[in-house]
Amino acid sequence: xxxxxxxxxxxxxxxxxxxxxxxxxxxxxxxxxxxxxxxxxxxxxxxxxxxxxxxxxxxxxxxxxxxxxxxxxxxxxxxxxxxxxxxxxxxxxxxxxxxxxxxxxxxxxxxxxxxxxxxxxxxxxxxxxxxxxxxxxxxxxxxxxxxxxxxxxxxxxxxxxxxxxxxxxxxxxxxxxxxxxxxxxxxxxxxxxxxxxxxxxxxxxxxxxxxxxxxxxxxxxxxxxxxxxxxxxxxxxxxxxxxxxxxxxxxxxxxxxx
Numbered sequence: 001x002x003x004x005x006x007x008x009x010x011x012x013x014x015x016x017x018x019x020x021x022x023x024x025x026x027x028x029x030x031x032x033x034x035x036x037x038x039x040x041x042x043x044x045x046x047x048x049x050x051x052x053x054x055x056x057x058x059x060x061x062x063x064x065x066x067x068x069x070x071x072x073x074x075x076x077x078x079x080x081x082x083x084x085x086x087x088x089x090x091x092x093x094x095x096x097x098x099x100x101x102x103x104x105x106x107x108x109x110x111x112x113x114x115x116x117x118x119x120x121x122x123x124x125x126x127x128x129x130x131x132x133x134x135x136x137x138x139x140x141x142x143x144x145x146x147x148x149x150x151x152x153x154x155x156x157x158x159x160x161x162x163x164x165x166x167x168x169x170x171x172x173x174x175x176x177x178x179x180x181x182x183x184x185x186x187x188x189x190x191x192x193x194x195x196x197x198x199x200x201x202x203x204x205x206x207x208x209x210x211x212x213x214x215x216x217x218x219x220x221x222x223x224x225x226x227x228x229x230x231x232x233x234x235x236x237x238x239x240x241x242x243x244x245x246x247x248x249x250x251x252x253x254x255x256x257x258x
Contacts, residue, residue, distance in 0.1 A: 004062070005090040006080060006120075008104075014080045021073040022064045025117070029060035030091070032150075032256035033127045058124040060089060060102065066109070066116040074109055074116060081107045081120055089122060091129070096258050098129035131253040138248045142235050147227040148253050154197035154226055155251035159236065161186040166241035173225055174233045181219040188244070196224040227251055 004024065005015045016022050035055050039048035066073050081087075083104050090099045102124035109118045128151060137145055147153060157180075159169055165188050170181035182203070186192055190207035192214075201224050205212045225234075236247040 002091065002093040007088040007090065008080050008082060009085040009087065012080060014077075016062065016064060021067050021076065022118075023067060024062065024064045026063045027060065029058055029122075030258050033058050055127050058100065058102070058127040059105075060100075060122040060124065062120040062122075064118050064120075066118055070116045074111075074118070077107070077109075077118060083107060087122060089124075090132075091258055093258060096129070096255060097132050098255060098258060099132055100124050100129050101126065128254040128256060129258060131255070134250060134252060136248065136250045138246070139234075139236070140246060141237065141242065142233070143247075145227060145232045145234055145249055145251075147229050147232060147251070149229060150256040151254050152226040152228045153251050153254050154195070154200070154224065155249050156197065157194040157225075158248040158250075159186070159192040159194070160246045160248075161188050161190055161192075161241065161244050162246050164188050164241050164244040166238045166244055168219075168239040169245065170219075170237050171225065171247070172235045172237065174235050175231070176228075178223045178225055180222045180225050182214060182217045183219050184214055184217040186241075196226060 002017065003015065004017050004027070005013055007013050016024055033055050035053050037053045038051040040051050041048050066077070081104050083106060085104055086101065087104055088099050088101050102122040105121040105123045107118065107120055109116055131149070137143060157171060166186040168181065168183055169186055169192060170179055172179040180194060186205065187207055190205055192203070192205050194203045195201055203214045203218065205214050234249070236245050238245060
């Protein structure tokens with residue numbers, strides 16, 4: 001059994017399962033999305049050389065039968081599904097409870113059949129499903145962060161100086177050696193926010209109600225840390241004042257399919 005709900009741009013929620021007005025006949029686009037593999041042909045050499053790869057957009061297509069009174073239920077569907085407008089798809093089964101943001105592409109209905117059938121097409125620019133429960137972990141210096149999803153993910157890392165100033169804070173993944181470090185002193189009671197989510201990357205300091213962009217203070221060699229699937233051993237440190245550090249990491253668990 002599963003549950004499927006659509007939320008439109010007005011925040012209105014329509015459940016298509018367990019709904020006497022509609023009967024879902026099929027859904028496509030719930031499996032892991034296809035990857036685009038880019039290669040380069042080499043002269044006089046068999047095959048090709050791998051260049052790059054990426055996952056494209058997700059297209060979810062919902063086919064359903066409109067139950068009687070068909071005209072009333074069809075018009076009600078029009079009120080929720082507005083082409084080109086943003087939407088959110090919520091899907092829950094026995095193992096996963098997820099959502100994905102997208103845009104209504106089309107709503108097609110065969111008006112003159114005995115049983116009216118509707119097809120809803122949704123384009124999701126970001127192709128991965130996200131667990132409805134955002135993960136938040138707090139720690140002092142060292143902690144194991146478990147990413148239970150199918151793919152690596154960025155995070156929002158918050159570091160607060162409690163009890164004293166902190167000189168040149170850093171956070172390191174001890175499994176990979178990747179680190180993010182600043183050449184900056186965090187004053188007491190100030191909060192450093194590092195966002196490593198792709199498309200949102202940034203680092204700011206909030207102190208006495210003022211927020212400052214610290215992008216120019218990132219130490220050379222730093223990386224925007226990603227949480228790999230499984231265990232991630234993170235160490236929060238500083239040149240001096242490490243004992244004053246309080247760290248928090250918030251991240252989404254992402255899945256390739258349901």
